[in-house]
Amino acid sequence: MARVVLTPHLRRFFTRLEESHLVAGTVAELVAALDRQHPGLAAYIVDERGSLRRHVNIFIGEEPVADRERLGDTLGPDDTVYILQALSGG
Numbered sequence: 001m002a003r004v005v006l007t008p009h010l011r012r013f014f015t016r017l018e019e020s021h022l023v024a025g026t027v028a029e030l031v032a033a034l035d036r037q038h039p040g041l042a043a044y045i046v047d048e049r050g051s052l053r054r055h056v057n058i059f060i061g062e063e064p065v066a067d068r069e070r071l072g073d074t075l076g077p078d079d080t081v082y083i084l085q086a087l088s089g090g
Contacts, residue, residue: 002030003080010085014038027058028071030081045083046071055086 001021011017017038024030028050035042045056052058052068059065059082065073075081 001077002075004030004034005080005082007084010041010044013044014041017041024075026071026075027060027065027067027073027081030075031071057084057086058082059084 001023004020004022006017006019020034020037022030022033024033031042031045034045045053045058047053050070052065052071057064058071060073060075060079065071067073
């Protein structure tokens with residue numbers, strides 16, 4: 001099962017959100033599994049086409065996902081996936 005770590009700011013909207021372990025073969029499957037556990041969460045991560053939103057980054061270990069459009073990057077059972085909101089401003 002892949003370990004999933006999410007940015008803490010999402011707890012404002014999903015109070016029961018915490019680190020979890022999910023079975024998923026791809027990042028897209030992982031996002032779908034998260035959305036089943038926390039309905040509406042996927043809308044913060046992907047757009048209406050299923051592509052990663054511009055202000056969101058997903059890392060598998062230390063590597064950013066390569067497929068930001070379909071989230072087809074594969075996951076192994078021992079992978080850690082980080083879902084983070086990109087910060088900007090000044």
